[in-house]
Amino acid sequence: MRGTRGLFLVRTVAGLALAASAAGLVAQQAVQTGTGADWPGVGGSADESGYSQLSAINTANIRKLGLAWSLDLEGEVSLEATPLAVNGILYFSGSYGAVYAVDGASGRLIWKYDPEIWKVNPTRQAMGMGVNRGVAYDNGHIFIGVLDGRLIALDARTGAVAWSVNTLPPGTMHSLTGAPRTFNGKVIIGNGGADIGQRGFVTAYDQKTGAQVWRFWTVPGSPEQNAGDPVMEMAAKSWNGSYWKTGTGGTVWNGMTFDPDLNRIYLGVGNAGPYDPEKRSPGGGDNLFVASIVALDADSGKYIWHYQQNPRESWDYKATANMIAATVTIDGKPRRVLMQQPTNGFFYVLDRESGKLISAEKVGKVNWASHIDMATGRPVETANAHYQEGPVDIYPSTLGSHNWQAMSYSPQTGLAYIPYMQAGARYAKADKGFLASITGASASFITEKRDKDDLTGALLAWDPVAQKARWRMTRPHLWNGGTLATAGGLVFQGTADGYVRAHDAASGKEVWRFNAGLGIIGAPMSYAIGDTQYVSLLVGWGGTTAAASEILNVGWKYGAQPRRLLSFAIGGKARLAPSPPRDMAVHALDDPAIVLDEKAVAAGKEMGFICGACHGMAFKGAGAPGPDLRESALSLSEENFYQVVQEGALAERGMPRFPLGKAQIHNIWSYLRATAREALGTRKPDTDTPTAARF
Known part of the structure; x- marks a missing residue:
């Protein structure tokens, strides 16, 4: 359990008391969810709730919140990580897997580690975009996974390398951009590459030595690889043809949640690859475990249950969004649940013990399915949903209605706070060009508004028990940051237009904002040093913005604005130097003397x-x-x-x-x-x- 050394304050009265003693800031109603003075995991605590029990910053004094300090991060570009806070030190990753340790009170850089992918493994530098979604902490070590497949353990005090292991098999085209998770003396990491058909898996390593403890494949391989593995033999029955040659996908590149109550790890499995199901599995098949949540025993890695959100996935939909473990009251009884709003547009509530679907409802504009059949747990798909009869316009798009940017959950309000998006795409089979040979399908974004909310985002407060929205704050742009909920009755979010915003968690009213000078995609976090509560976040626009530029471009120019770590506190008086504003014009350059063939x-x-x-x-x-x-x-x-x-x-x-x-x-x-x-x-x-x- 993450809380055994007083570092992960999860679901324990002792941990809560320790945080209260250190900071005197913990709200008593939040004893079962979230973090106290420290923020020791990407989602805060093991439950991935993105909830802070601190309440020194609250609805009564939020207008006094100001910038305490900032740190410019030279050379960084897209910053997707949420910083960790352990004993007053912040730890986070940069675009290319560099790790920073920063004093949480002053913003002073303590140490920086650079994995130097360009020097160590240059051939794998091209396997993915320059993004990294964070680090993990446990037992005095920081763990980072880098693009080339290395999992590296660093001494938290000095940044010195304790060990480094290659997590990827030779000759594959996997990449690694997600944050590891730690539990029970182990550290677990997944990988990406589903879009080019790579076979998904996760691996758990010993925190002290880096030795592999167990590995779980999330989709089957060849008959020879599956032989003797009853789970893979079972999953293989849902695939047809020579799928192991064509490609499978199903990588775990983001969401993983450890459940100390049941000693389980839940995996959020990604999309299929190729996208066209007839290309990868001709003639039918659900294709387990793509677009699924899978529960494993944390000690052995053995399969316990799965729930598949998209059987025969065909749209680049994935269950890789963060999954929040909570106890909620349903029909008058407390239920241990797992909540997720994945890319496909439905909000799912599962029973954590059995994997049984409790409820699922559309969060916004969804037309690939009419509803989820509660008797079977399967979606009721609409006509031509798999574009088998020709091109079709589908909502949500490949971006989803919620992507990797973390939602949060407040036990104080009983609401989940979702960075929602509304956009559609035209899907069709593709038979020309190199990409068609890989994906078998095309997906072009619908760039015109078909209703008032198309091509906009929102901060959405969702009631997971009633399965309905309680309030919605529209954002003018799609691609916004993750959320932080606090016991001070607040929700924080960074937005595409360059602002950090705070909302009343109960009503949605915007109560504070700060101009950060650049779009924000990572989620904020909160920590305490002494009697002072801070809210911090990374400012670094990017991610998949280029690949979807026709709907995600908001005018930020490469290198024009500094990338930063910002930390706020009540009474903060620091100021940011001005930087260039957004500019939608294309300042193209040309030499008329160049003759084009x-x-x-x-x-x-x-x-x-x-x-x-x-x-x-x-x-x-x-x-x-x-x-x-x-x-x-x-x-x-x-x-x-x-x-x-x-x-x-x-x-x-x-x-x-x-x-x-x-x-x-x-x-x-x-x-x-x-x-x-x-x-x-x-x-x-x-x-x-x-x-x-x-x-």
Whole structure:
């Protein structure tokens, strides 16, 4: 149990008393949920509730909240992590897996560790975007998983490496961006890669030595790999054809929740890959355990139960959002539940002991299913939902109505606070191009408003027992940060337009805001030092913004605004230096002397998807995680472009090298130059631009 050394204050009266003694700030009504003076896990406590029991910052004094200190983070770009706080020290990860230790009272940098992926394993630097969702703490060590697959244990006092292990099998295309979790002397990590068909699994390691304790595969492999494993043999019956050759997906890249009451770990399993179910499993099959929650014994890793949200998943839907363990009263009786609002648009409440579905309702605009059948637990899908009869417009889109940005839960109000999104996508089978060979499908965002809430976000207060919204605060932009609920009756969230906001948790009324000068995607957290409560968060726009730039671009420019750690307290008087505002104009550069070969432009367009995740589809960037190359002076020179792409001239700054031939790079550069001219209006626009599905 995480609370055995007084570090994880989870569900124990002793832990609550310790926090109260240290800070004198703990609200008594929150004894069963959340954290006290420390914030020792990504979601706060093991329950992943994102709830602070501290109440020194509250609805009565929130207007006195001010910036206590800030720390600029040079070289960082997309900051998705939520900082941890242990004994007054904050720990967090940067874009490329660097780990920082910062004094929580002053903002002074204590130490920094850089895993140097570009030097240690440059071939894996290109396996994913430069993002990392956080670190774990236990027994005096910080644990970080980095993009190239390493899980690293650091001494929390000094940042020195205690051990490092490679978590990935050789020859795969997995990546690693999620935060580890710790429990019972172990540390667990998953991985990404479902979009390119990689087989999902999680691995638990011994915290002291890094030795592997157990591994659980979340989808089956070949018949030879499954032989003798009754769980994989059972799961394989839900797949058809040579699925292990085509690809499976089902990776666990974000949500994992430890349950100390039942000694279980719950896994949030990702989408299938390829997306088209007929490509990966022809003729039918639910395809376990994609888009599922799976419960395992924490000591052995043995399967206990599963609940699949999307049988035969076809839309890039995933159960990777955070899962909150709580005890709630249903029909007059306390129930141990697990709550999740995944990408598919339904809010699920499960019985933690049995995995049985208690309830599920639509949170917003959903049309792939009419409802969830409570007798079977299965969705009742609408006609042509799997685009088997032709293109179809589906809500939610591949982004989902809620993605990885954490929701929180307050036992004080009984409400979950969700960073909600409303957007749709047109799905269709795809049979042309390299991407089609991988995914078998296309998903292009619907960029026009079909009702007033389309292409907007919201902070949504959801009653998980009544399964209805209690209040909703609309956000003008889709891609906003995770939430923090506190015993002071408040909900905090950072937003795409660059503000940190506080709302009354009961009514939703905005009661405070602060201009952070840049869009925010990570979730805030709270901690106490002495008698002072702080609220802290990372400010660093990005993530999947480039790949979905046509609906996520809000005008932040790459490198124009500093990335920061901000910490607030009552009476704080610090100030931020001004930074450039948002700018939606494309400041494209061109050299009219460059003569473009139209064949090269066409060939480059076919390969341009390689750059899309960081620089935008058709090079229409959104400020992060990479620059808009149409605005790049460096990219005016083909030779400079070649040095960056093929030779890795900027690898240390996060730009991977790609082992492409000179002719291939020439084609991509030609297409880039063509898109710059389109932005300038000196070339006819290409109306058949690549789609922006997340790959």
